[in-house]
Amino acid sequence: MVKETGFYDVLGVKPNASPDELKKAYRKLALKYHPDKNPAEGEKFKQISQAYEVLSDAQKREVYDRGGEAAIKEGGNGGGGGGGFSSPMDIFDMFFGGGSRMRRERRGKNIVHQLTVSLDDLYNGATRKLAVQKNVICERCEGRGGRKGAVEACPSCRGTGVQVRLHQLLPGMVQQLSTICGSCRGQGQRLSHRDRCKACAGRKILRQKKILEVHVDKGMKDGQKIVFHGEGDQEPGLEPGDIIIVLEQKTHPVFTRQTMDLIMTMDLQLVESLCGFQKPVQTLDNRTLLITSHPGELIRPGDKKCVLNEGMPVYRRPYEKGRLIVHFNVVFPEANFLPVNKLKQLEQYFPSTQEKSDPDSMDDDLYIYADLEDCDLSHERHRLHYIEEDFHPGGGVQCQTS
Numbered sequence: 001m002v003k004e005t006g007f008y009d010v011l012g013v014k015p016n017a018s019p020d021e022l023k024k025a026y027r028k029l030a031l032k033y034h035p036d037k038n039p040a041e042g043e044k045f046k047q048i049s050q051a052y053e054v055l056s057d058a059q060k061r062e063v064y065d066r067g068g069e070a071a072i073k074e075g076g077n078g079g080g081g082g083g084g085f086s087s088p089m090d091i092f093d094m095f096f097g098g099g100s101r102m103r104r105e106r107r108g109k110n111i112v113h114q115l116t117v118s119l120d121d122l123y124n125g126a127t128r129k130l131a132v133q134k135n136v137i138c139e140r141c142e143g144r145g146g147r148k149g150a151v152e153a154c155p156s157c158r159g160t161g162v163q164v165r166l167h168q169l170l171p172g173m174v175q176q177l178s179t180i181c182g183s184c185r186g187q188g189q190r191l192s193h194r195d196r197c198k199a200c201a202g203r204k205i206l207r208q209k210k211i212l213e214v215h216v217d218k219g220m221k222d223g224q225k226i227v228f229h230g231e232g233d234q235e236p237g238l239e240p241g242d243i244i245i246v247l248e249q250k251t252h253p254v255f256t257r258q259t260m261d262l263i264m265t266m267d268l269q270l271v272e273s274l275c276g277f278q279k280p281v282q283t284l285d286n287r288t289l290l291i292t293s294h295p296g297e298l299i300r301p302g303d304k305k306c307v308l309n310e311g312m313p314v315y316r317r318p319y320e321k322g323r324l325i326v327h328f329n330v331v332f333p334e335a336n337f338l339p340v341n342k343l344k345q346l347e348q349y350f351p352s353t354q355e356k357s358d359p360d361s362m363d364d365d366l367y368i369y370a371d372l373e374d375c376d377l378s379h380e381r382h383r384l385h386y387i388e389e390d391f392h393p394g395g396g397v398q399c400q401t402s
Helices: 006-011 019-033 039-055 058-073 088-095 099-103 119-124 270-275 340-347 377-391
Strands: 111-117 126-137 162-170 173-180 205-216 225-228 243-249 256-258 261-269 277-282 288-293 304-307 317-321 324-331
Touching: 006 019, 006 039, 006 058, 019 039, 019 088, 039 058, 039 088, 111 126, 111 205, 119 243, 126 243, 205 225, 205 243, 261 270, 261 277, 270 277, 270 324
Parallel strands: 111 243, 261 324
Antiparallel strands: 126 205, 162 173, 225 243, 256 261, 277 288, 304 324
């Protein structure tokens, strides 16, 4: 004695129905209520699939007969496994040999858009409006493509959209080939020209403009994705896809971002690196920082210093910030910026690590005087080219003969 008959009633069979009777009932109802044929009957198609999934499995059927649908959802108290249900389209694909999956995916296509933002937007947060074009199901025909009752299953593929043929490879060895139905072009339906929907011309979908309000949160980064679930392309019988917005950051003239840190380069005159300085820096939220080095605090070329909590805000924790890292470039004065007699005065303030030599006491026979010149790398490459030519005249591969 079965506890409840709900799943049997959905398939229109008796509780003592045989496996063949269950298959026959499912085949008939699945083709009738498939979302491609009846977009408005998605819930009915789901119920049919769930009922067949349970009753076609001997263990699950036994659990259902003893405890009803509640026992199936709870996992059957260890008696059959699987408290959840499979996708209705997966069950349909398995029953009909995968034809439905060949024709289409179970979700509509995602729409991907690039959104250009500035580093200021990523620092402060911003809201942008973006217009996108997407497919929507035709409201006039409710995604049928024509008037109600005029859409018929394609007789060539029996509504599956796929034609199956057998190809004999060897005696006793046959290969099954599935191809898209040429009669209905994989749609599984047939519709006369006069019965087609005037709004969508039988295509079931229309092109529509959608305005999205995109919220760029503080701390987001270049390449980060903002997903609008279910706002992508629609198609009868499928879940809508998503709209995915990909942020693309423009180059900033002052700051470079490295994770949560902001990096900048600051030029210092030699006197500033030696004697201290104060330089203003405009932040991304329009505050002014006064970067300060005190007298006696030497800044060398290539040094870097950081200011805590003045970097990028942390995503979803905007009150936490990274560091502002300042790379210093010391600009030396031009040649001959000071008279020679003044250089002597300047020299006394710098420590010397070498012994001073008296030119008058040097033996000319022991020393060769060498003057320093600027290195011209292009000239050096040109010279090396001629040296190479001297070693390998004519260039190219050298051939040898015996």
